[in-house]
Amino acid sequence: MKKNNAQRILMVTSECFPLIKTGGLADVAGALPLALKAAGAETRVFLPGFPDVMKATAGAKRICKLGTIAGGPAQLLSYVSKAGLDVIILDAPELFDISGNPYLDEKSQDRADNHLRYAIFARLAADIALGKLIDWQADVVHCHDWQAGLTPAYLKAETGTAPKTIFTIHNLAFQGLFPKDIFNGLGLPDCYFAADGVEYWDQVSYMKSGIMFSDWITTVSPTYASEIQTDEGGMGFGGLLASRGHTLSGIINGIDTDIWNPETDPVCVKGYSSKKLSDKAVTKKALQQKQGLRAAPKAPVFCVISRLTTQKGLDLLAGAVDHIVHLGGQLIVLGSGDKTIEDAFLAAAKRHPTEVSVTIGYDEQLAHMLQAGSDANFIPSRFEPCGLTQLCALRYGTLPIVGRVGGLSDTIIDTNAAAMQAGVATGVQFFPINQTTLAHAIDQTFDLYAAPRIWNKIIRNGMKQDVSWAAPAAEYLKLYKSV
Numbered sequence: 428m429k430k431n432n433a434q435r436i437l438m439v440t441s442e443c444f445p446l447i448k449t450g451g452l453a454d455v456a457g458a459l460p461l462a463l464k465a466a467g468a469e470t471r472v473f474l475p476g477f478p479d480v481m482k483a484t485a486g487a488k489r490i491c492k493l494g495t496i497a498g499g500p501a502q503l504l505s506y507v508s509k510a511g512l513d514v515i516i517l518d519a520p521e522l523f524d525i526s527g528n529p530y531l532d533e534k535s536q537d538r539a540d541n542h543l544r545y546a547i548f549a550r551l552a553a554d555i556a557l558g559k560l561i562d563w564q565a566d567v568v569h570c571h572d573w574q575a576g577l578t579p580a581y582l583k584a585e586t587g588t589a590p591k592t593i594f595t596i597h598n599l600a601f602q603g604l605f606p607k608d609i610f611n612g613l614g615l616p617d618c619y620f621a622a623d624g625v626e627y628w629d630q631v632s633y634m635k636s637g638i639m640f641s642d643w644i645t646t647v648s649p650t651y652a653s654e655i656q657t658d659e660g661g662m663g664f665g666g667l668l669a670s671r672g673h674t675l676s677g678i679i680n681g682i683d684t685d686i687w688n689p690e691t692d693p694v695c696v697k698g699y700s701s702k703k704l705s706d707k708a709v710t711k712k713a714l715q716q717k718q719g720l721r722a723a724p725k726a727p728v729f730c731v732i733s734r735l736t737t738q739k740g741l742d743l744l745a746g747a748v749d750h751i752v753h754l755g756g757q758l759i760v761l762g763s764g765d766k767t768i769e770d771a772f773l774a775a776a777k778r779h780p781t782e783v784s785v786t787i788g789y790d791e792q793l794a795h796m797l798q799a800g801s802d803a804n805f806i807p808s809r810f811e812p813c814g815l816t817q818l819c820a821l822r823y824g825t826l827p828i829v830g831r832v833g834g835l836s837d838t839i840i841d842t843n844a845a846a847m848q849a850g851v852a853t854g855v856q857f858f859p860i861n862q863t864t865l866a867h868a869i870d871q872t873f874d875l876y877a878a879p880r881i882w883n884k885i886i887r888n889g890m891k892q893d894v895s896w897a898a899p900a901a902e903y904l905k906l907y908k909s910v
């Protein structure tokens with residue numbers, strides 16, 4: 428029951444930090460609801476009960492028994508985190524008790540039953556939003572990426588009044604594509620398998636469903652919102668998204684500035700702020716030691732915290748490691764992804780054992796330490812919807828070196844002549860994204876590093892940026908009201 432005039436928002440997402448995370452989507456789904464709550468909205472997050480989620484929410488309360496789903500028992504659980512995140516968990520072990528990556532199998536292939544997993548998830552999200560399952564219903568359903576893409580279709584197919592839907596594209600590269608014969612099992616009207624429905628080149632696309640049937644589409648930066656309306660950036664959906672241009676907007680992500688705070692972050696040997704930048708050096712020293720690098724206070728330490736993929740341009744960076752070392756820099760890489768890129772970085776670490784360190788894997792704590800102890804952070808992406816790593820880098824006084832694409836171009840002010848003269852630059856951008864321009868960006872960064880007063884001014888500018896969720900949450904609230 429609605430107790431007050433607060434807007435009731437249901438977030439539908441397959442990831443939510445700190446319960447489960449493979450990338451930026453989790454950060455957004457974990458932080459935005461809290462920011463919305465602080466701004467007066469009543470937000471609940473609907474999340475699949477993957478093993479990590481079930482473990483982290485032990486003791487969650489049953490709020491609805493669902494009977495048999497996919498041949499096994501299922502229920503909805505309610506959990507409120509210490510931070511105040513209000514989560515509804517779909518506990519359906521037949522679907523979600525899977526180990527490893529939520530989307531990929533051991534061979535890094537899409538899981539064969541993903542269509543079923545995320546169709547049931549999306550259907551139940553619609554039922555919750557409609558008030559059919561629990562004593563709560565939503566005014567607005569905010570669906571994230573293809574995993575939640577069918578929810579707007581299910582709600583559009585309702586005959587009565589249904590809540591409004593917003594569909595956020597975090598990355599258009601992941602489109603939830605399945606063979607057309609799965610359509611009959613989805614329980615959607617037959618006419619939805621059409622060019623103006625979920626059909627995409629004779630397949631079913633859950634991403635297209637979100638695009639076609641939501642009341643409003645957002646993506647995570649204004650520049651990415653423009654890029655995806657073109658043939659080049661639209662990844663097959665350019666024309667369709669352009670046709671929905673009047674109901675499409677870009678809202679930059681924020682980060683959780685309590686979790687990402689160099690003054691209080693436990694990984695910092697000594698907390699630091701823009702007023703006491705010199706204390707960053709203590710953590711740099713500890714980081715070099717921890718990663719087995721030469722103790723070299725004057726060598727610029729570069730880092731990478733990322734999926735190691737061509738999207739992120741890290742094949743290019745792997746080709747530039749010798750150049751960085753030759754100029755006297757050190758590089759620390761944390762991430763996993765394409766085997767060829769992993770191998771290229773591992774080979775570089777073998778060539779330069781005292782200057783290059785590579786950790787293949789996912790490590791939240793090391794990610795924090797890299798932001799705190801490094802001088803600069805590479806995000807040389809070929810495309811980047813928003814990017815969160817550069818926002819954390821700004822906050823930690825770690826200079827971002829970024830491709831001028833998507834959200835990276837919206838959040839970093841390049842050290843071009845005009846910005847330097849105005850004293851507003853916050854990082855180094857390069858474009859187009861190739862080996863030559865990346866090498867040039869690296870040279871430019873070394874030049875800046877050699878001039879400590881200029882360097883400190885740039886990173887102080889970065890630390891002053893508001894990268895919190897306050898402004899984006901206010902924009903989302905405005906949007907929820909307007910739909």
Ligand code: ADP
Nearest residue numbers: 450451733761762788789790791794814815816
């Ligand atoms: P993506 O396209 O992967 O979502 P984003 O920049 O939007 O990229 O978000 C990535 C998030 O995941 C950031 O919070 C970053 O710090 C984190 N991250 C990426 N790789 C790792 C890793 N190997 N270990 C720890 N954190 C990581």
